[in-house]
Amino acid sequence: MPGTGTAQPRHVAGGRPSSDAPALQARALVKRFGALVATDKLSLDLMPGEIHAVIGPNGAGKSTLIHLLAGTLPADAGQLRLNGTDITRLAAHRRVAAGLSRSYQITNVFKRFTVRDNLLLAVQAHDGGGLGYWRPRAAQRGLYDAAHALAQECGLEAEQLARRADTLPHGEQRKLEFALALAARPSVLLLDEPMAGMGPDETARLADLIESMRGRAAMLLVEHDMEAVFRLADRISVLVYGRIIATGTPEQIRNDAAVRQAYLGDEMDTRPLVTT
Structure with a gap:
């Protein structure tokens, strides 16, 4: 059952330094x-330009956290x-207008x-023109240029x-969804299990895309693929029963005994965590 006490999350020393x-x-x-307490007095900082991963077992509250941050749950x-x-x-x-965008666990295009x-x-x-004023291409060259630039940036x-979006392979639909999220020019991008349903090759290509966007926006990454998490994240927070039990660099989280006991050891047996 979720904890009901008031203990604060244990932050591993180090992490991505920033004075911002x-x-x-x-x-x-x-x-x-x-x-059920799905999120239990959870506190978290996402720093400008960083990729901050949130990991945890099924039922830890990761999806609830994304919904709370995005505003789809109060x-x-x-x-x-x-x-x-x-x-x-x-x-x-209104959060989108303020600079917060998200991708979805199920492709949303x-x-x-x-x-x-x-x-x-x-x-x-x-x-600023809204969706009700579709105008001729000749009058909207700037919109077309911006759309094509997004496609190029996201590897489309x-x-x-x-092509119709539903004819694209799953990984290419994910790239399109990233482009749609970036159209808002966000300062914060929430990534909700972007590798879900992908094979190894598609996962590697999407990880390359996320890596190429590093620094453009602060990214909160919720993901089950540990290889991708440990490759991409500047910092990792571990969520268990609605609480963050530790935050630190990938190396610190990899070697943290309490984290292994609560999550990583169960998920990956007792083998060392390996990244590439």
Whole structure:
């Protein structure tokens, strides 16, 4: 059962040093579903430009945390600040406007639209013109240029732009979803199990894409693929029963006995954690 005490998370010494204020700051977030405490006074800092992974066993509260940060679930208690501004009570779409975007565990694109139309809609939605004013291409060269630039940045080939999104392989749909999230020019990007459903080759290519975006936005990565986590993360927080029990660098988390006992040892037997 989730813990009910008030002990604070144990932060492993070290981590990614920064004198900047957090890009995203959660303080004492609580979410209950009846008697179940899914998020138990959870506090977390995501620093500008870092990739911060959150790992934990099934049922630890990782998906609930993403929903609380994105605004698709209201917190029962606690505070959330984005670049110093309190967004605790902001609706999800207003958080996007404030600079927070997310990808989804299940790919979330307009599957019957072409790749180009998906990108154009995303660019237009964040361009201030809204979605109700679709104008001729000649008058919207800037939108097309921005859409094509996003495609190129996210590794989508020019010949894929005219394809319907649902004809793309799963990994390519993930790239498109990243491009849609980046259209908002976010300062914080929430990545909810981006490698879910991928084979090894697709996972490696998506990890390369995330690596190429390092520094463009602060990224909170929730992921079960430990090889990807230990390759990409500047810092890792371990979530168990709705609480963060430790935060540190990948090396510190890899060698932390309490973390192994609570999660990594069960997940990966007792073999050493190996990264490439």
